Amino acid sequence: MKKEIFKYAFIGIIACLLCFLIYNNFDSKKEKYELVTVVTYDKFTTLMNDGGTHYDRKYILDFKEKKLKKYEDYYVGFEGLKYKDKLLYEKNLDNKSIEEFNYLLEDIINNKDKYENDYEKTYIYYTISSDKFEEIKIYDKTIIQKIEDIFSK
Numbered sequence: 499m500k501k502e503i504f505k506y507a508f509i510g511i512i513a514c515l516l517c518f519l520i521y522n523n524f525d526s527k528k529e530k531y532e533l534v535t536v537v538t539y540d541k542f543t544t545l546m547n548d549g550g551t552h553y554d555r556k557y558i559l560d561f562k563e564k565k566l567k568k569y570e571d572y573y574v575g576f577e578g579l580k581y582k583d584k585l586l587y588e589k590n591l592d593n594k595s596i597e598e599f600n601y602l603l604e605d606i607i608n609n610k611d612k613y614e615n616d617y618e619k620t621y622i623y624y625t626i627s628s629d630k631f632e633e634i635k636i637y638d639k640t641i642i643q644k645i646e647d648i649f650s651k
Contacts, residue, residue: 534559534603534628536645542622549575555586557649559599564591566649592651599648606641607631613638 536557545552554571567588572580591599606613606626616623616637624642627633636642 530600531561531603531628531630534561534599534626536649537625537627539622539624539642546575551575559591561596561600564593564596565589566591568649595648595651599645602641602644602648606634606636610634613641 536559538555538557540555541552551574554573556569558567558569559565560567565588568586569583570586571582571584574580603626613636614634618637620637622637624636624645625633626636626645636645
């Protein structure tokens with residue numbers, strides 16, 4: 499009788515451990531990144547010949563809350579920063595957009611050597627960063643367009 503109780507208890511413990519491991523594995527795949535920051539190349543394209551007046555714009559994607567926020571900084575040449583982190587807009591992203599961006603993000607990380615090369619010598623780039631990986635400069639126009647397409651949906 500005691501052997502059967504130990505046998506069923508052991509099977510129950512093993513089943514609980516397997517369920518725990520499976521749950522943690524699925525949970526970690528869902529949220530690889532919490533926050534991803536994408537800085538646009540607006541600082542290069544809006545630069546004025548007056549001491550450096552320009553706009554800096556960036557997106558912050560929050561995977562947990564499924565929100566995208568766009569911020570702007572404005573710097574006036576020889577005067578300094580007029581404003582920083584002004585919220586331009588905020589929107590909720592659907593699961594499809596998040597999956598598309600996650601797929602694109604994995605492609606960028608896996609092929610960063612390819613996308614970090616400025617083959618056309620434009621010297622303008624997007625940067626993408628997170629707490630999980632170092633900043634990556636993106637010169638590839640098709641990747642930049644894909645990011646903008648996902649964020650504009």
